[in-house]
Amino acid sequence: MARPSVKIKAKASAKVRRLAHGAVAPQPRTPKVGFVSLGCPKALVDSERIITKLRSEGYSIARDYDGADVVVVNTCGFLDSAKKESLDAIGEAMNGNGRVIVTGCFGVEEDRIREAHPGVLAVTGPHQYEQVVSAVHDAVPPLHDPFFDLVPPEGLRLTPRHYAYLKISEGCNNRCTFCIIPSLRGDLASRPSNHVMIEAERLVSAGVKELLVISQDTSAYGLDLKYAESPWKGSPLKARFLDLSRALGDLGAWVRMHYVYPYPHVDHVIPLMAEGKILPYLDIPFQHASPSVLKAMRRPASQEKTAERIRRWRDVCPDLAIRSTFIVGFPGETEEDFQFLLDWLKEAKINRAGCFKYEAVEGATANAIEGAVPEEVKEERWHRFMAAQKDVSSEILREKVGSTIDIIIDEVDEDGAIGRSKWDAPDIDGNVFLNGEEGLKAGDIIRGKVVEADEYDLWAERA
Missing domain, CATH: 3.80.30.20 (tm_1862 like domain)
Known part of the structure; x- marks a missing residue:
């Protein structure tokens, strides 16, 4: 794994690779699961459900391949190019860890996966949550009974908090x-x-x-x-x-x-x-x-x-x-x-x-x-x-220049903030840049006056 927590390939692409990060520090001897999630937001939700279940059972989420007892790769199989990316991701996990469970849309082609990577521990299809959890149990059993208070009511997610x-x-x-x-x-x-x-x-x-x-x-x-x-x-x-x-x-x-x-x-x-x-x-x-x-x-x-x-x-x-x-x-x-x-x-x-x-x-x-x-x-x-x-x-x-709009803040750094308008979804659409603005945090929803525009993005000042 040993890569940024979220790796976005291209705005126009439907393929997004994410690596889960656990929010709770692992306890001694706690079994650790690495997770690589590929594909669309629907697959991302599947990944969130699986890690929520595993975390509720006492597993922690590893930050890299070396620290994981087993790695789950949630694949995409919509396009041939996505299948290739899935096979590459499985291969990377096999090289980095060696104990890999495959799930997701590409999992329906188990023979093809096992031909390329015969050492994978298990292969399951899309939204087969129980089968994935069962495969994790077989690979690295939980050390204790579930403690559901370890998991927040909304579950664990791979998206920002807001x-x-x-x-x-x-x-x-x-x-x-x-x-x-x-x-x-x-x-x-x-x-x-x-x-x-x-x-x-x-x-x-x-x-x-x-x-x-x-x-x-x-x-x-x-x-x-x-x-x-x-x-x-x-x-x-x-x-x-x-x-x-x-x-x-x-x-x-x-x-x-x-x-x-x-x-x-x-x-x-x-x-x-x-x-x-x-x-x-x-x-x-x-x-x-x-x-x-x-x-x-x-x-x-x-x-x-x-x-x-x-x-x-x-x-x-x-x-x-x-x-x-x-x-x-x-x-x-x-x-x-x-x-x-x-x-x-x-x-x-x-x-x-x-x-x-x-x-x-x-x-x-x-x-x-x-x-x-x-x-x-x-x-x-x-x-x-x-x-x-x-x-x-x-x-x-x-046509937006000069207007005042609502902006949700996604990122804040020393240069200002980056947000989105109501007309922009994360990862796939444009951004609103607020250069030099201070006192903001991710998740804030503010009013801003649009001062500049290019082909895909807006620049605004806090109103």
Whole structure:
């Protein structure tokens, strides 16, 4: 391990590697577990749950490979490049420690993992928490019975104290042709609404100022439960996107919605953003705009006139920011399709966008679609996309100069502070720099006047 506690690869990348740090000093002879977490925020939550369980059983979290009795590697298997990174991380842990347990999305390919690293102790799949804990028990048994007071009510997390990811469901019912998530994580399985709210309330009580709601399809929340009610604060609360959004908004923290599909019922959540109940921010993975490409992708809600829908949303909530991800070079994508995407990007004024070149991921049905796009064409389109998005982002941010905005502080040093606006999620979006500002600490939410902007970031002075 012997690396920084959080290693961010690139803002546009979905792959993030983190190494857990225990907050409590290890006791003599306490078994120590090293942890390496790869992949998206959903995998990060899985890692948090596993280390919370282990810590409650008396284990401590090692800071490096040498100090660990066993190392758990939570892998990502979404893209072939992510699988390679997972294999490299497993190899690094094997070289640094030699006693390794593998879990996560890539764990479904146990044969491939064991072929590359035959010495791993155990391999489990995604969100198989009990199997991971059992494998740790086999490798290094706990020395005593659990003491639950060693673990705070909100559990142990890999994020800074002032923000936390809140997973509301597992799996996905969609069958997009480029995606293998359903085969890795199964169909949609929503958590009861009161379970989500109990966790959210505990996080806020522990000092969390921002809740980042995540799942594979957040706007489909509760569909599998038939929107069943569960008791919350003396009243029934439906497992439904709108009802959950309203309840989370009552907790007094920033609430940010990720991985939302533009289904019609999302329209009813926009007024909550206009009222300030939840943040005016939607992370919507559009992936493309061309009707023919969306049809080939089998994207849900692809028939909707999304640019028109976004305009209606902004009529209700003018401050609404849209973040999205897109794929260029999908099989069959023509130059006309790609130009359609660029024109739509400018029309819809997407605030933040990430772009990926299509990868023929093993097991994805899109690989059988005719018209594979040459790699050099993918590369050229990627650069054109990023240039177009840079122009859109620059224009939007220039309009913020002179305005006064809310800013949540993430870091403070001798030069000032770095924060984020309501329109920016951690790690993937922009920053607000407050040069020379003093007396701030991480987690503060302040008012600041925007004095400068570039393509992706803002500079502000404390108001």
